[in-house]
Amino acid sequence: MKYWLFKSEPSEFSIQDLAKAKRKTTFWDGVRNYQARNFLRDEIKVGDRVLYYHSNADPSAVVGVAKVVREGYPDHTAWDPNDKHYDEKSSADNPRWFMVDIQLETIFKRPLPLPELREIKSLKNMELLRKGSRLSVQPVRKSEFDRIVKLGG
DNA sequence: GCCAACGTTGGC
């Protein structure tokens, strides 16, 4: 089993939105970065666990945990000219972008804001905390995942 | 293949 961190702006789709979704499940569409795409397409498997991170938030924080319930399949929103993430170079025949489905597991009693994470020594190598890091789908070490879940309650 | 210009992300 692998561990990941997914970023979402809460104004777009928050963990509370996920809690309200049917079966607490959503498809993770709109990723338009090749490195993140490769993780979604090739490496993220059913049963993997996901830290849910609110970016561009007040405060930005890890807010809960989800699990992967369906693995990589084409992101059809790329084919919809009316979709904000439309990409004319992606097609059903030759999909360029992929997504997975995730289901909510827990919302942390205590969200863990970014500045607080930065103070925890055992997390200092996290991709999230790297200067200039922008990857919206990123791998997390088991030790980091466990530490964060413990802190989040 | 280089790199300037441009667009996006996301912390602050």
Add this chain to the structure above:
DNA sequence: GCCAACGTTGGC
């Protein structure tokens, strides 16, 4: 809202 750090695009 600002802007630094990235990623992508396209001229050459």
